[in-house]
Amino acid sequence: MSIKVENLSKFYGTQQAVKDISFEVKTGEIVGFLGPNGAGKSTTMKMITTYLTPNNGSILVNDIDAQENPIDVRRKIGYLPEQNPLYQEMNVVDYLNYTAELQSVPKESIPDAVKKMIKVCGLEDVKHKDISELSKGYKQRVGLAQAMIHNPDVILLDEPTSGLDPNQIIEIRKLIRDLGKHKTLMLSTHILQEVQATCDRVIIINNGEIVADGTTDSLQKSFQGQLNIHLIIKKDPKYGREKLISALETIKNAEKVKVISDDENSWTVDLTATKGIDVREEIFKKIVSLEMVLLELHQDETSLEDIFRKLTT
């Protein structure tokens, strides 16, 4: 139940869309495939689903070669293409029956498979409606249901939440997490929160090349620079601005202290600490010892967004 991609390349005419990429997705992993638009995410997914053939390299799904045995590989894969294409004139149940038949689900277990997907994907209320009448969120559920109807080992979702409203996005993400529990799941997206919300691991791709590959935590650690701590301190008539700064500067490992705003009741201070050292406790103790009131303290983490921007521009 794994995907193994080795030295994969794909040309569109003379333009190279995917450049010699290799990666592996292990059983049970949820991997986010992240990259700006046009980075080669969809192309790579289409090659894994055998819709396109690579110019170079190999793809193994469950140790089956995708180019030698495309039909066997397709049986293992559930796929939701970009834009979620559906037969608009069919109703939900008919469509799921049709997909199940094409996925060679045994005839006697089709009704159960359809019933199960309707339940899991929350389609009970709309199951007899035509797909064209459904809202975008429900259409997306139908798309997910058709991808999973044959209980595939590997699920590939190409931008599963694009075009949904925030509530729908949260619902679909939850659904993906639930469904992905015992599956190998790979989803592509250009939305960073999506990866943080749903994935165990992230592969960042840019211009057809993999630029980062790791868990979100490990990526954040390895790209972490100096920590910036943001403080809001209540004004106290006993202390002036200068005095506060000099007091904060005495904290061990504090490198730079800067008051960034100064209003009627409080100071907002940014404090930069030496790389890799947590000074939050020291700051708290210091301010307490000065008998001042700390209104707010938080440490800016290097967000995935920063990493993404660093890697893809």
Next chain:
Amino acid sequence: MKNSLTIFKRELKSYFTSPVAYIIIVVFLIITGWFFTSNLFVAGVITMRSVFDIVPFILLFYIPAISMRTFSEEKKSGTIELLLTKPISDFEIVIGKFLSTLTLAALTLVPTIVYVISLKTLGPVDFGSIISAYIGLVLMSGIYVSVGLFASSLTENQVVAFIVSFLVIFILFMLNKILVYVPAPLVSMLEYISSDYHFSSIARGVLDTKDLIYYFSGMSILLLLTKTSLESRKW
């Protein structure tokens, strides 16, 4: 073949969930019905001749109209990607779509049996030649549907698919009518390629293997071309 059958059923059903198929069938029946009745009493002969003369002309428009959407629509909406990533072969898809479109074409001919029945009430009818003419029409539709599928597989624009298949079918149909302008060595070849030449010989009541081979080989070649055109995404 089981997969082709699944696709066949869905496609055929989708023709009848939209009003298009009904409208086309009604128009088809009005035109053939008019030719049938108007000639029947003028000529005073018990024959289906006038119907079988006009239907090949109607097919020129009718078949491109019902086959233009087969692949174009799926390409445009992206559902082709779903279909081509299912564990089925490209050829099974082509066969499923071919059979469903041909079945729709054949179903359109079914109500014209009423004409035959009404002829029967007027006098003796030559059933042999009528049956073979129906077979000829289905075979002719078959080769036109294959052209239509191929044209549809080339583009995601249904109008383009219609025009391309109409042009090809029109040329196939007209070939045996321009033979006087053609140098002698080419005559027999062009005649053989012409769809109408073979239909006329079948419609006379002679089911010749030569004609059957023409239709079946033509369909096979065009369906293989369609399959190749689907595979071209991988090139």
